[in-house]
Amino acid sequence: MTRLATRLAAPEPGWTVEADAVVVGSGIAGLTAALELRTRVPRVLLVTKDILASGSTVWAQGGIAAALDPSDSPAAHLQDTLVAGAGLCDPRAVEVLVTEGPRRVRELVARGAVFDTAADGSISLTREGGHHADRIAHAGGDATGAEISRALVAQIEAVRDDPGIEVIEHALVLDVLTGPPGPDGRPGRACGVTLHVIGEGQRDGVGAALGRAxxxxxxxxxxxxxxSTNPAQATGDGIAAALRAGAVLGDVEFVQFHPTVLWLGSGVKGQLTLVSEAVRGEGALLxxxxxxxxxxxxxxxxxxxxxxxxxxxxxRRMTETGSDHVWLDARHLGDEFLRSRFPTINDRLLEHGIDMTTDLVPVAPAQHYHSGGVVTDLVGRTSLPGLYAVGETACTGVHGANRLASNSLLEGLVFASRAAKHIAAQVGSGVLTPLTPVARPGDEAxxxxxxxxxxxxxxxxxPGPLRSGDGLRRAVAALxxxxxxxxxxxxxxxxxxAPQVAEWETTNVHQVATVLTAAALEREESRGGHARSDFPATxxxxxxRLELSLGAEGDLVSRRSSPA
Structure with a gap:
């Protein structure tokens, strides 16, 4: 039986701040939620681990998918998403995504995001893997995430002095605070978070941010x-904190390894350079x-x-040829096109002495995206009342076993907006009231x-790109x-x-790895982002859907549910 701690080892909070809603994270999902909530509830607290303009959104190269072209349709986008998800998407969640997506993208433009345009002034659209239509909007060629982040951060900065919103940067969230347990001993409603301001924020040390949601x-x-292609901050903090608080996780075994990440040798670690799928979308060959x-x-x-x-x-091809990489060939696309369409990728490759207009680009798969996360409904609610999850932290059912290219930014946009509106309604109606947190049973780690x-x-x-029962059992024992x-x-x-940032992050990394490995071992098949050499068939x-949660004392429990 696997047992995990229900809280991190940390000092007691030395200060307290209160808000109607506490939003943790400043990617497209967190920024959207905070902006939507600011106009709907009296006070919002936005907490981010680094500065506002950090996180994974900044690194998104390819674009944001939406049926914006008159020749395209939400129904066609839905079908492509379901195919990519390999039978595990929730069709209801996908329908919400594709039908509300175009409207949310246009709202993003109204908030100041500048997308690349065609000669007639309309948003220029391109195609990526798994899509059967040109529906990927991009900015700066291959700097879509950076442009979206710039626009949303500018909106937050414009209201920094508004007493209805407070931003705390350089703050690592430790644990979700919960109220008195129910009759079954499970944790009560979420009522805030503990956080550690990392030295450059407005407050020092560990504190408590209390909120109705x-x-x-x-x-x-x-x-x-x-x-991984993810930034250094991507240590699974939200997923681990939700798990410790009693929330249900789902689809955690489905990890997307991006096929084309710049290969610079076996000793390279940390965040690697992504060569966007859009390069293949424009005709590059493997x-x-x-x-x-x-x-x-x-x-x-x-x-x-x-x-x-x-x-x-x-x-598999690398194994067959005894190589540690393959080649991406974009040379036939031409110098002028490559430099104008992919300026960011071109510059990053040149930093490593590779000219994509004349050279083959060495690439290999690396971790890129997590299709699973904290299970939510169609308005972002988790199984723990008062706790919501949006963006990559969430398991909305949109991605199933494998995310369709460029659906992630859209998911963050659509479901963050929905969550904010639902929280506002719950706060306004008095359903979400302030609670005093209580200590949870179980171990600390x-x-x-x-x-x-x-x-x-x-x-x-x-639980890497290709898995086996023996390898996963060894990983379980080693963890x-x-x-x-x-x-x-x-x-x-x-x-x-001693309790400090690096140790808290490493504890989160360990807990997420433990749950992911357990789920990958239990799923005895290959599907989407989960491939087992000993069970190669779907x-x-x-x-x-495999759903995992912790019992009252921290025992890891799994159950199976319908994805729809």
């Missing part, structure tokens, strides 16, 4: 792995190290097949920062052997670790 928009889990184009033999859409198909095909590389290696070797009470252990009178009996 909490919105988690903390992004992904990239740093669970040895290499070649093995013998110069053979292999994707047409794998899938009818060749290089534009869904990402899991392409990533797994690359891994702290994993030494020195263990992070060890955990990342276990996750990369176990269980990592000390989670480093704050209580001593070595020659010295504590192994099994109809496994068309279910």
């Amino acid at each position: 909490v919105v988690l928009a903390t992004g992904g889990i990239g740093q669970v792995y040895r290499s 070649l093995d190290t013998d110069g053979v184009r292999f994707m047409p033999d794998v899938h009818p859409m060749a290089e534009l097949a869904p990402r899991d198909v392409v990533a797994h095909a690359i891994v 702290l994993v030494a920062a020195a263990s992070r590389a060890r955990v990342q290696r276990i996750a990369s070797d176990g 269980a052997a990592v000390p989670t009470d480093a704050h209580l252990r001593t070595d020659e009178g010295r504590r192994l670790a 099994e109809p009996s496994w068309r279910v």
Whole structure:
């Protein structure tokens, strides 16, 4: 039986701030939620781990998907999304996404986001893997996320002096605070968070932010792995905090490994350079190290097949050729086109001595996106009353087993708006009232920062792009052997670790890796972003969502439910 702590080892809060809603995260989902809530409830607190203009949204190159062209339709977008999700999407959530998406994108333009336009002034649209229509809006060629982040941050900065909103930067959220437990002993309603201001924010040390509702928009889990396209802040903080508070997680085994990430050698770690799928969307080809184009033999859409198909095909081809990378060939697209369409990618490649207009680009799969997360309904509510999740932190059912390219920014936009409106209605009607938090039963944990590389290696070797039962069982045992009470252990009178940022992040990384590995071991099939060499087929009996949560004392419990 796997047991995880229900809270982090941390000092008691030394200060308190109160708000009607506490929003954690400043990507597209968190910023949208905060902006929508500011006009609907008396007071909003926006907490972000770094500065406002940080997080995964900034790094989104490809674009945002929406049926904006008259020749396209929400129904066609829905169908492409369902196909990519490999049978595990919630059609109701996808319908919300594709029908409300175009309106939300136009609202984004009204908020100041500047997308690339065609000669007639309309938003220029292109195509990416898995889409059967040109429906990807982009900005600055390949800097869509940066432009969206700029526009939304500008909106927040414009109201910084508004007494109805407060922003705390450089603040790591530790745990979700909960009220008195119910008759079943489960944690009560979410009523705030504990957070540690990392030294440059407005407050010092650990404090408590109390709120009638909490919105988690903390992004992904990239740093669970040895290499990822995610920024350094992506340590799974929101998912781990929600799990410890009693919320249900779903689809956590489905991890998207982007097929084309710049390969610079086996020793490179941390955030890697993404070579956007849009490059293949414009016609770039994948070649093995013998110069053979292999994707047409794998899938009818060749290089534009869904990402899991392409990533797994690359891994298998690398194994067959004894190589650690393949080549991306865009040379035939021409110098002028490549430099104007992909200026950011071009500049980053040039920094490494690679000219995509004349050189083959070495690429290999790396962790990119987490399709699972905290299970929510169509308005962002989790299983824990008062707690909402949006963006990559959430499991809305939109992505199923594999996210369709450029649906993530749209999901953050659509469901953050829905969550904000629902919270405002609940606050206005008196359903969400202030609560006094109480201590939860169970253990507290702290994993030494020195263990992070060890955990990342276990996750990369176990629940990586291609998995096996033996490898996952080894990973389960190895993760269980990592000390989670480093704050209580001593070595020659010295504590192994003290509660601080690096240790809290590493504890989150360890807990997410543990849950992810457990789910991957339980799912005995291959589907979407989950590929098992010992169970290579997709099994109809496994068309279910694995949901995981902690019991009152921290025992990890799984159940299977219908994805729709």
